[in-house]
Amino acid sequence: MLLNVKDITVHYNKVDAIRNISIEVEEGEIVTLIGSNGAGKTTTLRTISGLNHPTTGEIWFEDQRIDQLPPEKINKAGIAQVPENRRVFPYMTVAENLEMGAFLRKDEEKMNRDLEGVFKHFPILKSRQKQMAGTMSGGEQQMLAMGRALMSNPKLLLLDEPSLGLSPIMCLEIAKIIRDIHSEGRTIVLVEQNARLALALAQKGYVLETGNIVLKGEAKELRDNEEVKKAYLGG
Amino acid sequence: MELTTFVQTMANSVVSGSIYATVSVGLALAFGVMKMANHAHGEFFMLGAYVVYVFYALAGMPFFLAVLAAIPTIAALGLLTERLIFRPTRGNVLAGFMATAGLTWILQVLAGRIWGLGFMKMIPTPYMGAANIAGAQIGLQRVLIVPAAVILLGFLWFFLHRVRLGKGLRACAQDPDAAALQGISINKMTSLAMGIAGAYAGVAGALMAPIHAVTPYMGRDLLITAFIVVIVGGMASIEGAVLAAFILGFIHTFVTTIFDATSAIMVGVAFMAFILIVKPTGLMGRAKA
Numbered sequence: 254m255l256l257n258v259k260d261i262t263v264h265y266n267k268v269d270a271i272r273n274i275s276i277e278v279e280e281g282e283i284v285t286l287i288g289s290n291g292a293g294k295t296t297t298l299r300t301i302s303g304l305n306h307p308t309t310g311e312i313w314f315e316d317q318r319i320d321q322l323p324p325e326k327i328n329k330a331g332i333a334q335v336p337e338n339r340r341v342f343p344y345m346t347v348a349e350n351l352e353m354g355a356f357l358r359k360d361e362e363k364m365n366r367d368l369e370g371v372f373k374h375f376p377i378l379k380s381r382q383k384q385m386a387g388t389m390s391g392g393e394q395q396m397l398a399m400g401r402a403l404m405s406n407p408k409l410l411l412l413d414e415p416s417l418g419l420s421p422i423m424c425l426e427i428a429k430i431i432r433d434i435h436s437e438g439r440t441i442v443l444v445e446q447n448a449r450l451a452l453a454l455a456q457k458g459y460v461l462e463t464g465n466i467v468l469k470g471e472a473k474e475l476r477d478n479e480e481v482k483k484a485y486l487g488g
Numbered sequence: 489m490e491l492t493t494f495v496q497t498m499a500n501s502v503v504s505g506s507i508y509a510t511v512s513v514g515l516a517l518a519f520g521v522m523k524m525a526n527h528a529h530g531e532f533f534m535l536g537a538y539v540v541y542v543f544y545a546l547a548g549m550p551f552f553l554a555v556l557a558a559i560p561t562i563a564a565l566g567l568l569t570e571r572l573i574f575r576p577t578r579g580n581v582l583a584g585f586m587a588t589a590g591l592t593w594i595l596q597v598l599a600g601r602i603w604g605l606g607f608m609k610m611i612p613t614p615y616m617g618a619a620n621i622a623g624a625q626i627g628l629q630r631v632l633i634v635p636a637a638v639i640l641l642g643f644l645w646f647f648l649h650r651v652r653l654g655k656g657l658r659a660c661a662q663d664p665d666a667a668a669l670q671g672i673s674i675n676k677m678t679s680l681a682m683g684i685a686g687a688y689a690g691v692a693g694a695l696m697a698p699i700h701a702v703t704p705y706m707g708r709d710l711l712i713t714a715f716i717v718v719i720v721g722g723m724a725s726i727e728g729a730v731l732a733a734f735i736l737g738f739i740h741t742f743v744t745t746i747f748d749a750t751s752a753i754m755v756g757v758a759f760m761a762f763i764l765i766v767k768p769t770g771l772m773g774r775a776k777a
């Protein structure tokens with residue numbers, strides 16, 4: 254198992270945002286977490302990345318326990334995240350943003366190859382290298398944030414609502430790129446409110462409601478589940 | 489104003505601007521990364537001057553080496569301040585304010601205990617002679633500050649825009665969480681920012697030692713000026729701070745020459761108020777996302 258989230262609870266101040274959540278991710282999978290606003294999806298990803306720490310439970314990545322490590326150690330271990338709302342560095346150029354994604358790397362040669370790989374997925378980034386990231390459109394910023402995360406050549410890629418605020422066409426484009434990145438052998442955890450998109454891409458899914466996992470299973474099972482249909486797929 | 493007085497005042501403005509800029513960039517950088525203001529920054533400047541007093545005036549080292557010695561010495565003080573004050577109080581602006589205000593007082597008292605109060609240290613001018621510009625005589629010791637500041641500011645610009653570690657500082661100032669997700673250690677970046685802040689304030693104090701009254705309180709007025717510079721410049725903007733430093737250098741020097749030093753500070757504050765009214769984010773400030 255690549256990632257094993259075991260029974261974690263996370264508090265903000267005294268209030269718990271997620272309770273006893275367990276998630277298992279095998280190498281090569283796309284696993285999705287779906288749920289409505291405030292369900293705890295972002296909190297879960299932030300905790301995997303080390304921006305928050307669980308009060309109970311454990312997180313294992315490969316053979317390493319990571320739940321008390323700082324974010325930079327977790328990045329170094331091979332986990333990259335594309336945060337909610339992209340969070341590109343607005344006053345840095347596209348090229349600088351991509352360089353920041355590779356902040357800890359020393360293998361310049363492999364880095365340049367990965368940069369070419371990023372430009373293959375996102376040709377627009379190649380032609381916009383000198384543009385300030387903050388002046389790009391939402392879709393372009395999403396691509397940049399994904400390219401930035403790929404620059405660390407992560408074993409596990411966490412995506413927090415990549416479709417948020419994008420046009421339907423741009424959503425499809427992002428979906429296609431997620432599929433491409435996956436087909437290169439990258440393992441992905443995809444958080445989405447757009448359950449239709451997420452369940453179409455993923456092999457496995459978890460449904461979160463107010464901090465608890467209420468349902469989990471194969472993506473196609475979830476697609477056919479009556480409650481999921483009613484609550485997340487619009488009937 | 490006569491031509492020679494005018495030229496003299498212009499030259500002094502550029503010198504003041506150079507010092508203000510060298511002192512303020514560190515304050516702006518540290519504020520950008522930590523979102524906390526270091527009130528002991530003026531004392532970093534003061535102690536930089538005492539490094540020159542000890543190594544050059546007392547121990548007889550060459551002036552140039554004494555100035556260089558101020559860099560690691562005060563950088564180390566910056567690192568300590570980060571580790572002992574800013575890191576434990578991170579996110580708590582009030583605690584950071586109280587603690588560094590306390591540090592200001594401690595450093596002033598310590599300097600007074602060690603080197604004495606009440607009289608200023610005599611530091612002989614290492615570079616005698618004067619440059620003659622359009623009939624105005626400008627002491628070489630002052631002239632020297634300008635290329636020194638250009639080198640220091642150029643070096644900082646290069647570091648922040650061309651070196652990956654320096655870019656990490658900018659990333660951290662723009663979005664600490666996103667930076668952490670890229671593997672950039674926030675602790676390392678706040679240390680680095682405070683080390684640079686210390687180094688720059690220290691070297692500015694060191695350069696000023698021969699032409700400024702060296703006393704434990706010499707950092708106080710300068711800190712006010714540096715705060716105005718940083719606010720006018722746009723809080724976290726290094727480029728804005730440099731621009732504001734030179735504008736304020738001109739304002740202070742001209743008003744001091746024509747009227748007096750107290751009026752100069754008043755006009756400086758009025759200038760800040762004016763800028764904040766016409767452009768609330770400062771000259772090069774960025775609206776919060």
Ligand SMILES: Nc1ncnc2c1ncn2[C@@H]1O[C@H](COP(=O)(O)OP(=O)(O)OP(=O)(O)O)[C@@H](O)[C@H]1O
Pocket residue numbers: 265266269270288289290291292293294295296297337446
């Ligand atoms: N920094 C914070 N401080 C306090 N409470 C928080 C904080 N961040 C999130 N919460 C709370 O934790 C709960 C889970 O929030 P989270 O952001 O993880 O949900 P989400 O599933 O990502 O929602 P969305 O789909 O709107 O992004 C919510 O009740 C939220 O109000």
Ligand SMILES: [Mg+2]
Pocket residue numbers: 294295296337
């Ligand atoms: Mg969220």
